[in-house]
Amino acid sequence: MRVGMRVFESAANVDLPDRRVAVSGDWHGNLGWLRAWAPAIRRLAPDVTTIFQVGDWWVDPVATDAIFTATEITRVFVTLGNHEAWGEITPLLAAHPGQAVRVSEVTWLLPRPSRVRVGGRGVLSLGGAASVDRLWRVEGRDWWPDEEITDEQVAAAIAGGPTDVLLTHESPEGTPVPEVGDVLRTNPQGWPDAALEASTRSRQQVTRVWGAVDAALLVHGHMHVAGSGALPDGRRVVALGRDGFPGNLGLLDLETLHMEIPPLFEILTATRPTHD
């Protein structure tokens, strides 16, 4: 799907006053999923006006505007994943080096890597991940080598020094999240060895960055399972679920760096309109 994005504006510095933000896992262009939960955010967290989306976004940004118009959400910042319209996105980011680019009323694509400030906290965004379904995709149509987390991006991310929060699409290697560890150990989808090797290298890039910038909290998507865990040194990981599944949405308190995963399914069931 070609998204047909245009740039509304770009910004070299993003510094938000928010004390709490939403962080959402993979969307995969699923507008129906966004429509299902967007109205619930106002009840769930009326103070939240910003969403950080952690990749496999590939949604029509203009259609997204219509969904969030009736909510308090005014900004969606995207840490790009692997399944993205790179054929459009890479030239667009390259035309605004190091800048966040706004591609709709609410949607901003973050450069690779990117540092923003939120509620006085440093947030590092490191996009990209390896596609384990690479063999089923066609280069230039639904797969691009741009998904890779390059050594240059790793170096640039590390060069900025320590940060509080690391947002990635890819998981770190050696994750303390049991649910993600299970997927990696058992390969339930039967992905081929070559894809798994690329996936491991990709996770190692995240681990290199995370170790260097020492973020207390890493939040990622991509693995399509939700969970959390901590390393022996106390650094925590939250893995977010994919669209349509539990744990796709978290609420991050910037003061405590605590991530709350609201029981979205229960909330959606309880608030479903009774009329057709």
Ligand SMILES: [Mn+2]
């Ligand atoms: Mn992904």
